[in-house]
Amino acid sequence: MLSRVAAVKAPRTHNRRRVTGSSGRRRKGRESEPQRSNMSRRVFTSAVLLIVVMMCCSSGTVTAQANEPTSDPNYKWKDVKDEDGGVTVESLGVPGLLKVGSDVFAVAEAQCKKNGESDIFTGIASQIITKDKADKPMEVSNGAEDKAQVLEKYHSAAVKKVDVSRPTTVMQGNDIYMLVGKYSPTAADENRGAGDGGFLLLKGEVSADESGGGKRIKWKYTTDVPRASFGELDSWTGFIGGGGSGIETKDRTLLFPVQGTKKKGEAQNDEKAVSLLIYTLKDTKSWTLSKEVPDGGCSDPSVVEWGEDKKLMMMTACDDGRRRVYESGDKGDSWTEALGTLSRVWGNKKGEEVKAVRSGFITATIDGVEGNRNVMLVTLPVYSKEDSKKVTGNGKGELHLWLTDNTHIVDIGSVSGDDDVAA
Template structure:
């Protein structure tokens, strides 16, 4: 009889477990299933919000894609056949040797009505008269190219380029020119960021009939542009 009572009153040490409550204090009790980790509501809501934002961004980007075609198209154009344009003066001249050809390149200040704008004039110098003084860029209007928007002949839509500096690499010509918006710097409303005031790097090539080669410039999207207002750090090589 005593043995049974002792057995009943014996502590059940093997059935006791230590459990930790939400307050961090340990408590003892009977067996229970281990608690499953649960995601915090704030973490769940944050994940859902991030997913919604990503979906909205993707939708907005897809919707804006068709509008990218409205970006103005800038290109170089010869003013040879444009009426009412005169070349008033030339400045910042230089010489370029491309292959066996030598070219004179200069800034051309042009005028149409009361609007003054600048372009780039270039002319090949033949070997026949290279050994004696000569006047180059005669009939300069035929040899001048300007940078304009959407093929418009409106002088107000032209991009002024000035003080050209050019180098030759094989058959390619690279020219660095200053460019600027006609409006005040604080209110300049240039439709394309790349044509606000700063520097423009242009690539050109030589083409034309034999003995009458010309330099053809083109605005190059693949080459870097330097905006003086935003890039004040010196370059290092």
């Protein structure tokens, strides 16, 4: 399996993410938030293939530097292991892989719980994946308490935790940026709207782990994304990040996939999900929200750059049971469905209370094939008829890898282990 793609070199391999669960724990008072994918302390097995791909990459020298963002002094990051009373990382969700120089890191949302308490709060965990272990399954959640950080906000004499969700990472030169959703439990859930949450932009750096566990990413700079970027907030009922990875374009724009919700009808809970982008120039001070894709009910976006013209391609999971793919050549100011190529090729699992699952979606280059051929790699869960049966099936499915040049599509096969939960 690995030998079939070992020659792939993928300069944008941080766009890969593994989805291992379709539902996650909910925090108290956040019933309206969409369920998260989580690893439930499972093995990060299906990341192995992509890690091998990434390890084949040469780490070119990058000299461009972004302007330093202004960090909000009221935000402070704290190691989970320093929490009074002890904290357990219950599960990891919305995982992604990030290549920093010659190092590869797994980055995920960490769902934490204080010992003896029931409420869940979230932070960010990161762990280096070493080259000598890249061909073996590894338990990323082992020792997660030593690798996770939580965010606190100081206001007057009060200190409160800020839940962060769906981390979306991108490299700009040597700098690590991450967009996260934020939520501070202050208002009653029924009175909460799009203006009560928002996004934070983080900047991190690789540092040595004091516990002797190798390198880790520590988040240093934290700033709010201006709410004015979202336009008329009354038309939106919420925003969450896409998770996984964003893109740095040639003009050094940082671009992130996001998911919004809008009112669909008059009923209180009659809402539709939409997929779109949010992006900022290199100064990270001004942000723009793109147009949404044409079809409502499409969620869990993942995005790549493709082709000589560097058009954007966004894959979404839609309510009609299909994976729709959209193209844009103007940073999401207009979208066209990629009919006849990738759109509607893949489907979603159907059934009662089934939640959408994000796809893994990256670009890569295969050396020595028609002058270093460019391809896209897609990972999605596949369910057999037996898996779909409530009585005899295990419901886990298998995580499959596909390779496509936007004309032909090849199913490489399963990249998950027998005991892994694909979705």
